[in-house]
Amino acid sequence: MASTEIPDIVIGRLPVYLRALSLMAAAGQEITSSHELGEKLGISSAQIRKDLSHFGEFGKQGTGYRISHLQDQLRRILKVDREWPVALIGIGDVGQALVRYGGFRNRGFRIVAAFDADPAKVGQPIGDLTIQDVATLPEVVREQNVQIAMIAAPAKVAQDVADLCVKGGVRAILNYAPINLAVPEGVRVQYTDPVTHLQRMTYYLV
Amino acid sequence: MASTEIPDIVIGRLPVYLRALSLMAAAGQEITSSHELGEKLGISSAQIRKDLSHFGEFGKQGTGYRISHLQDQLRRILKVDREWPVALIGIGDVGQALVRYGGFRNRGFRIVAAFDADPAKVGQPIGDLTIQDVATLPEVVREQNVQIAMIAAPAKVAQDVADLCVKGGVRAILNYAPINLAVPEGVRVQYTDPVTHLQRMTYYLV
Numbered sequence: 001m002a003s004t005e006i007p008d009i010v011i012g013r014l015p016v017y018l019r020a021l022s023l024m025a026a027a028g029q030e031i032t033s034s035h036e037l038g039e040k041l042g043i044s045s046a047q048i049r050k051d052l053s054h055f056g057e058f059g060k061q062g063t064g065y066r067i068s069h070l071q072d073q074l075r076r077i078l079k080v081d082r083e084w085p086v087a088l089i090g091i092g093d094v095g096q097a098l099v100r101y102g103g104f105r106n107r108g109f110r111i112v113a114a115f116d117a118d119p120a121k122v123g124q125p126i127g128d129l130t131i132q133d134v135a136t137l138p139e140v141v142r143e144q145n146v147q148i149a150m151i152a153a154p155a156k157v158a159q160d161v162a163d164l165c166v167k168g169g170v171r172a173i174l175n176y177a178p179i180n181l182a183v184p185e186g187v188r189v190q191y192t193d194p195v196t197h198l199q200r201m202t203y204y205l206v
Numbered sequence: 207m208a209s210t211e212i213p214d215i216v217i218g219r220l221p222v223y224l225r226a227l228s229l230m231a232a233a234g235q236e237i238t239s240s241h242e243l244g245e246k247l248g249i250s251s252a253q254i255r256k257d258l259s260h261f262g263e264f265g266k267q268g269t270g271y272r273i274s275h276l277q278d279q280l281r282r283i284l285k286v287d288r289e290w291p292v293a294l295i296g297i298g299d300v301g302q303a304l305v306r307y308g309g310f311r312n313r314g315f316r317i318v319a320a321f322d323a324d325p326a327k328v329g330q331p332i333g334d335l336t337i338q339d340v341a342t343l344p345e346v347v348r349e350q351n352v353q354i355a356m357i358a359a360p361a362k363v364a365q366d367v368a369d370l371c372v373k374g375g376v377r378a379i380l381n382y383a384p385i386n387l388a389v390p391e392g393v394r395v396q397y398t399d400p401v402t403h404l405q406r407m408t409y410y411l412v
Contacts, residue, residue: 008406009215015405016397023386040386079408086404093303098400100299103384107401108408147411148404172407174400178309180229180246188410190403191222194304194380195313197396198292198354199221200214201378202285202314204394205353 010051011078016041017048018074025067033064080108085146087170089161090153091116091131094176098150099127109148113140117157134161138168145169152176162189216257217284222247223254224280231273239270286314291352293376295367296359297322297337300382304356305333315354319346323363340367344374351375358382368395 020040024032034045034052041048052058052070055077059065075081086104088095088111099111114126115134122133132140134153141149149165151158151173158177165173166187173189175181181189226246230238240251240258247254258264258276261283265271281287292310294301294317305317320332321340328339338346340359347355355371357364357379364383371379372393379395381387387395 011409012406014409015402018405019384019399019402020386077409078405079411080405084404084408084411093299093306097299097303101400103399103401107405109401109404148407150400150404171411172404174403174407178225180226188407190407192398192400192403193225193309194307194356194398195309195315196221196225197380197398198290198315198356198378199224199284199286199313200218201354201380201394201396202290203217203220203283205285205290205377 006054010054013043013047013051014074014078017051018071018078018080021067021071021074025071030067031064032067032070034059036064075108078108082108084109084148085112085144086110087113087115087137087141087146087149087165087168089115089134089137089149089151089165090176091121091126092152092154094152096126098152099129111150112144113137113146115140117153134164137161137164141165141168141170148172148174150174150176151181155179212260216260219249219257220280220284223257224277224284224286227273227277227280231277236273237270238273238276240265242270281314284314288314290315290354291318291350292316293319293321293343293347293352293355293371295321295340295343295355295357295371296382297327297332298358298360300358302332304358305335317356318350319343319352321346323359340370343367343370347371347374347376354378354380356380356382357387361385 020037034048038045038048058070058073086109088098091114114129115132115137117134121131124131147170149170151161153161155177158179159181162181166183171187175189175191178193183189226243240254244251244254264276264279292315294304297320320335321338321343323340327337330337353376355376357367359367361383364385365387368387372389377393381395381397384399389395
């Protein structure tokens with residue numbers, strides 16, 4: 001199966017399934033069903049079965065899914081059965097929260113380099129790392145084979161930071177700055193903006 | 207048109223369109239097209255036209271969209287042509303970043319109450335607000351008619367916080383804690399978890 005055959009919207013649901021399965025596994029549960037998963041996530045069980053069917057057969061009719069098996073398969077499909085090195089740029093409130101965030105562990109990611117443009121911050125420790133000058137980013141990320149970056153820099157410099165990331169070989173960017181980034185073909189950007197999440201919910205409020 | 211007729215996935219794209227339009231407007235642009243919007247957002251122009259067609263006619267064939275008009279209509283549809291009061295719970299790194307975040311202004315939201323469980327934080331100022339005891343949350347949010355909450359509390363207390371929110375009449379929750387929340391029917395939850403964003407991109411990496 002070529003990656004291009006499967007809609008990105010389906011790919012986007014797989015991490016959500018994986019998170020729900022991990023919570024079940026952590027609670028000691030061994031078997032689930034598309035019905036139970038759907039209930040927990042507010043997605044129809046038919047949609048879940050259809051999404052998973054793109055990748056093969058993961059459960060037997062009537063017996064449900066073995067959670068550990070489905071987790072393994074989803075991790076393999078999403079390529080998080082390994083640990084990806086990640087660069088973090090911008091060590092303000094959001095950057096610090098990301099360094100302290102416990103949720104990366106065992107989910108496929110490790111922040112291996114932290115950057116800022118502020119001379120007062122460069123050289124300071126942050127977690128196990130030392131903040132590096134953002135000007136050195138292309139060289140550092142290329143050397144460490146970093147393909148993923150999280151940009152938590154101010155909006156007015158976020159595009160410049162993205163350009164440096166691309167220059168260093170980064171191919172996936174999670175952007176916390178409230179602007180759209182222009183990147184070349186082949187580089188993916190995901191945006192995280194509290195307002196777009198909130199606006200999606202106000203539609204339903206009265 | 208009843209809200210229930212339109213798929214949530216369509217609703218979820220409208221804030222993204224609105225953000226892109228606002229950036230164009232800020233740059234002085236007055237007219238755009240589904241083609242240009244699609245190019246900027248990586249969505250097909252046909253999809254954009256189809257999404258908007260759920261809500262009426264916003265442009266003339268061949269002349270494109272007047273940006274200010276389309277912004278007005280999207281704000282009205284999403285009900286962000288007003289200012290919603292928002293409660294924030296958990297004043298750690300993420301909570302502080304949210305208080306300082308400049309992106310709420312003019313986009314439909316204002317944080318009107320901040321809560322924490324830590325006695326050392328309660329009573330302290332944060333931005334223009336004073337941190338309140340989370341135990342008082344149901345009463346405070348009901349009094350201020352707050353229907354929207356952002357939970358930036360630790361994972362182990364996030365469900366308790368969500369319960370307090372629901373008790374106070376909150377009907378939309380943006381959750382920063384890396385757990386799934388159980389809420390009654392009629393309450394919506396959006397999750398913001400950097401890992402699910404990152405995992406959606408690793409699928410495409412090699």
